[in-house]
Amino acid sequence: MLRACLVTAISLCGVPALAADVSSFTLENGLQTVVIEDHRAPVVVQMVWYKTGSADEVRGKSGIAHYLEHLMFKGTDTLAAGELSKTVSANGGSDNAFTSYDYTAYFQRIAADRLPLIMKMEADRMHNLQISPDDWKTEREVILEERAQRTDSDPSALFAEQTNAAQYLNSPYGTPVIGWRDEMEGLTRDDAIAWYKRYYAPNNAVLVVAGDVTPEEVKSLAAEYYGPIAANTGLPERVRPQEPPQLAERRLSYADPRVAQPSVSRSYLAPERNPGDQKQAAALTVLAEILGGNSQTSVLGQKLIFGSGEAIYVGAHYSGLSVDQTTFTLSVLPAADVPLPEAEKALDRAIAEFMQEGVDSDRFDRIKTQIHAGEIYAQDNVQGLAQRYGAALASGFSIDDVQDWPDTLDEVTPDDVMAAAKLVLDKRHAVTGYLEPTTTKEVSQ
Amino acid sequence: MIRLLLASLFALTLSLPARALDIQDVTTPGGLDAWLVEAHDIPFTALQISFKGGASLDAEGKRGAINLMAATLEEGAGDMSAQDFAAHEERLAANFGFDVNDDSLTISASMLSENRDAAVELLRQALINPRFDQSAVDRVRGQVQSIIASNAQDPSTVASRTFAKLAYGDHPYGSSINGTAETVAALTREDMFDAKTRVMSKDRMVISAVGDITAEELAPMLDRLLGDLPETGAQMPPAAKVELTGGVTTVDFDTPQSVVIFGQKGIGMDDPDFFAAFVLNQIVGAGGFSSRLMEQVREQRGLTYGIYTSLVDKDLAKTWQGSFASANAKAAEAIDVVRDEWAKAATGTVSDKELEDAKTYLTGAYPLRFDGNGQIAAILAGMQLSDMPMDYINTRNDKITAVTKDDIRRVAKRLMDVDDLRFVVVGQPEGLD
Numbered sequence: 085m086l087r088a089c090l091v092t093a094i095s096l097c098g099v100p101a102l103a104a105d106v107s108s109f110t111l112e113n114g115l116q117t118v119v120i121e122d123h124r125a126p127v128v129v130q131m132v133w134y135k136t137g138s139a140d141e142v143r144g145k146s147g148i149a150h151y152l153e154h155l156m157f158k159g160t161d162t163l164a165a166g167e168l169s170k171t172v173s174a175n176g177g178s179d180n181a182f183t184s185y186d187y188t189a190y191f192q193r194i195a196a197d198r199l200p201l202i203m204k205m206e207a208d209r210m211h212n213l214q215i216s217p218d219d220w221k222t223e224r225e226v227i228l229e230e231r232a233q234r235t236d237s238d239p240s241a242l243f244a245e246q247t248n249a250a251q252y253l254n255s256p257y258g259t260p261v262i263g264w265r266d267e268m269e270g271l272t273r274d275d276a277i278a279w280y281k282r283y284y285a286p287n288n289a290v291l292v293v294a295g296d297v298t299p300e301e302v303k304s305l306a307a308e309y310y311g312p313i314a315a316n317t318g319l320p321e322r323v324r325p326q327e328p329p330q331l332a333e334r335r336l337s338y339a340d341p342r343v344a345q346p347s348v349s350r351s352y353l354a355p356e357r358n359p360g361d362q363k364q365a366a367a368l369t370v371l372a373e374i375l376g377g378n379s380q381t382s383v384l385g386q387k388l389i390f391g392s393g394e395a396i397y398v399g400a401h402y403s404g405l406s407v408d409q410t411t412f413t414l415s416v417l418p419a420a421d422v423p424l425p426e427a428e429k430a431l432d433r434a435i436a437e438f439m440q441e442g443v444d445s446d447r448f449d450r451i452k453t454q455i456h457a458g459e460i461y462a463q464d465n466v467q468g469l470a471q472r473y474g475a476a477l478a479s480g481f482s483i484d485d486v487q488d489w490p491d492t493l494d495e496v497t498p499d500d501v502m503a504a505a506k507l508v509l510d511k512r513h514a515v516t517g518y519l520e521p522t523t524t525k526e527v528s529q
Numbered sequence: 530m531i532r533l534l535l536a537s538l539f540a541l542t543l544s545l546p547a548r549a550l551d552i553q554d555v556t557t558p559g560g561l562d563a564w565l566v567e568a569h570d571i572p573f574t575a576l577q578i579s580f581k582g583g584a585s586l587d588a589e590g591k592r593g594a595i596n597l598m599a600a601t602l603e604e605g606a607g608d609m610s611a612q613d614f615a616a617h618e619e620r621l622a623a624n625f626g627f628d629v630n631d632d633s634l635t636i637s638a639s640m641l642s643e644n645r646d647a648a649v650e651l652l653r654q655a656l657i658n659p660r661f662d663q664s665a666v667d668r669v670r671g672q673v674q675s676i677i678a679s680n681a682q683d684p685s686t687v688a689s690r691t692f693a694k695l696a697y698g699d700h701p702y703g704s705s706i707n708g709t710a711e712t713v714a715a716l717t718r719e720d721m722f723d724a725k726t727r728v729m730s731k732d733r734m735v736i737s738a739v740g741d742i743t744a745e746e747l748a749p750m751l752d753r754l755l756g757d758l759p760e761t762g763a764q765m766p767p768a769a770k771v772e773l774t775g776g777v778t779t780v781d782f783d784t785p786q787s788v789v790i791f792g793q794k795g796i797g798m799d800d801p802d803f804f805a806a807f808v809l810n811q812i813v814g815a816g817g818f819s820s821r822l823m824e825q826v827r828e829q830r831g832l833t834y835g836i837y838t839s840l841v842d843k844d845l846a847k848t849w850q851g852s853f854a855s856a857n858a859k860a861a862e863a864i865d866v867v868r869d870e871w872a873k874a875a876t877g878t879v880s881d882k883e884l885e886d887a888k889t890y891l892t893g894a895y896p897l898r899f900d901g902n903g904q905i906a907a908i909l910a911g912m913q914l915s916d917m918p919m920d921y922i923n924t925r926n927d928k929i930t931a932v933t934k935d936d937i938r939r940v941a942k943r944l945m946d947v948d949d950l951r952f953v954v955v956g957q958p959e960g961l962d
Contacts, residue, residue, distance in 0.1 A: 229856060
């Protein structure tokens with residue numbers, strides 16, 4: 085009981101203080117802007133998040149969202165190819181971008197007094213992108229090299245790609261963000277320009293400015309640089325193919341000579357966070373922590389690493405921040421000489437036992453403590469906070485949703501966790517995968 | 530405090546820092562020395578304790594012992610099992626990290642102000658009274674063996690291991706800190722206690738703390754936490770002789786993309802020309818999209834996703850290295866481009882704009898590193914490990930600003946020689962002789 089009070093105290097001190105430094109406004113052209121103040125150091129992070137990602141691609145053009153992200157560095161009417169990054173670094177800053185299923189984001193981190201400079205350039209490429217006929221083919225080679233480096237050279241990445249493709253029967257989440265190689269090879273400058281014109285507009289973006297800035301300052305700069313950009317009145321509605329009921333268990337086996345450590349994974353289709361309704365996703369978040377958050381203290385760690393010893397590593401992962409249905413995944417690296425079917429059996433047995441035993445109250449309290457403390461530690465990383473708001477807002481959530489999330493996690497009960505586990509841990513909507521070396525070693529008993 | 534430093538740095542427009550970060554030099558009653566930056570905005574403290582020497586202090590024939598020991602420190606201590614220890618860490622919402630590399634073993638801790646004493650007591654058990662139970666050693670050994678097996682199949686790791694062997698030979702730097710399957714299999718529980726004594730001693734320890742704590746609170750805390758460590762540890766190994774010669778070493782590996790590491794002899798921070806080399810490295814290969822290699826290999830030709838170089842300033846050996854990955858059909862062309870650029874850089878000719886842009890980046894980016902308690906604690910511990918004075922933070926940007934084109938020409942001619950550049954290629958590169 086004493087511990088429970090302590091936990092509450094942390095919550096009351098930590099969470100609201102964080103929320104108080106966040107403000108927002110929307111420009112007339114629809115650009116939603118979030119300002120996160122952190123005056124500890126004269127640094128600013130600007131992030132522009134577009135509400136479009138690979139899951140918005142049409143079939144046959146996989147990778148176009150990410151390809152355009154690369155081409156966004158190729159200049160505008162007034163900036164030469166590469167000039168934006170070079171200017172940022174000549175001013176002591178750094179910049180980059182990333183693409184996901186649901187969003188594409190661009191960011192810079194620089195001395196706070198350089199905010200006007202980076203805003204001017206980021207606003208410029210929101211509406212004045214120029215892709216020269218020389219650059220687009222070279223850049224297509226670059227994304228193919230990127231795919232080779234991230235995916236084709238890594239058997240576990242290839243396996244994850246195949247698992248994901250099997251998980252989704254109809255949702256575009258089954259297609260890799262970077263794209264299928266054959267389709268990437270056919271992407272053109274025209275494809276990229278069409279994508280840019282369809283989705284890159286202030287009313288389809290979120291601007292997050294975090295660091296040593298004031299809301300007034302950001303408002304005035306945003307109005308100056310982003311304000312003149314016209315909204316796209318023809319923005320398509322964000323409606324994607326949805327998953328049908330999944331009725332049949334799927335099983336995959338992938339052998340690759342580059343695999344040294346075999347593994348078994350289980351990916352379940354799972355509900356995502358929904359704007360205004362995050363309760364179930366919060367329960368699943370806590371469930372992932374309980375099952376596999378920490379190898380020493382989690383249910384799977386205690387049962388499979390410390391208990392019966394079939395595993396050397398276990399993991400459970402769930403990220404609810406998603407526009408459409410997401411996944412809840414479990415993974416086990418078996419100990420030497422434990423065959424994958426035996427590791428899978430051990431995993432199933434551990435889950436069945438957990439469903440019988442329910443949530444251990446001490447473990448539950450510890451996880452709640454972690455959640456609260458996480459909010460305190462999070463204040464030390466302003467870029468992480470910018471990321472949190474940007475990803476959520478670009479995925480259709482509100483600032484209230486973001487700020488309610490820690491409390492929603494806090495309100496999760498053991499019953500909520502077990503109800504969520506019962507709903508999600510169902511093999512009929514799961515993919516079980518074996519990743520192993522091409523020649524499986526004989527097991528001597 | 531942090532803000533004051535950075536504000537004043539920038540008051541002089543990215544050039545001369547005028548005031549130091551307010552670092553306090555704390556000497557404890559027990560004689561320990563620590564660097565402290567107070568920052569009371571957020572109720573937690575980041576603590577870093579590093580031991581110089583790291584895995585290079587492995588005893589003869591015991592390669593992998595220090596790595597296994599460091600990974601087993603938190604697997605049971607005092608009267609706690611591994612699980613009890615981890616559960617207690619969760620209850621306190623403390624985060625402890627144990628990390629080891631060629632030059633240091635580092636313990637990092639984040640602790641909430643409200644239960645800091647209890648968190649320190651828990652950490653003390655791991656540092657002073659680890660149990661190294663046979664079952665824990667065996668369990669972690671299994672994890673290490675899995676990593677060793679996976680690394681042997683990973684082209685990037687194969688490339689870096691091959692390069693290290695060529696560069697450093699039989700010196701500890703020439704082999705993996707993980708050890709081999711054989712050496713790790715042979716390690717005993719006693720080896721863990723011995724490995725701990727070799728590296729975790731007061732004579733090779735540096736300490737930094739950043740966050741919600743005062744000097745008066747820190748000093749007794751450190752004596753309690755670390756006072757019972759042994760006074761002295763193992764001797765440092767001798768300096769490594771960098772044996773690199775020019776040429777290409779190919780390791781056949783069935784993968785669609787060749788991983789390439791290249792390098793030659795480098796330069797250490799104690800060398801008067803280090804900062805000239807540092808600025809030149811920025812221009813050649815460290816500057817991301819502003820670097821010559823990224824421009825030529827990626828932007829102009831699409832031969833790679835990314836290429837970077839760095840001055841690898843290890844305590845006992847200095848090299849200048851770079852890396853990239855290219856489709857097997859393109860690796861040879863990419864290597865030719867790198868060779869051309871290296872030869873061009875070796876003339877030491879840089880443009881005024883290149884020099885200016887590199888300097889403004891390096892001087893402007895430096896203060897941006899000091900963002901967050903853990904980050905600052907890591908920088909301060911790193912400075913102490915390298916025997917840098919406290920005012921280095923103040924003088925570092927001056928040294929960069931002072932670099933001239935003549936300095937760059939001199940250091941380029943002295944250090945860079947394309948005929949000394951060794952390439953290690955892991956993959957099935959086509960047309961490479």
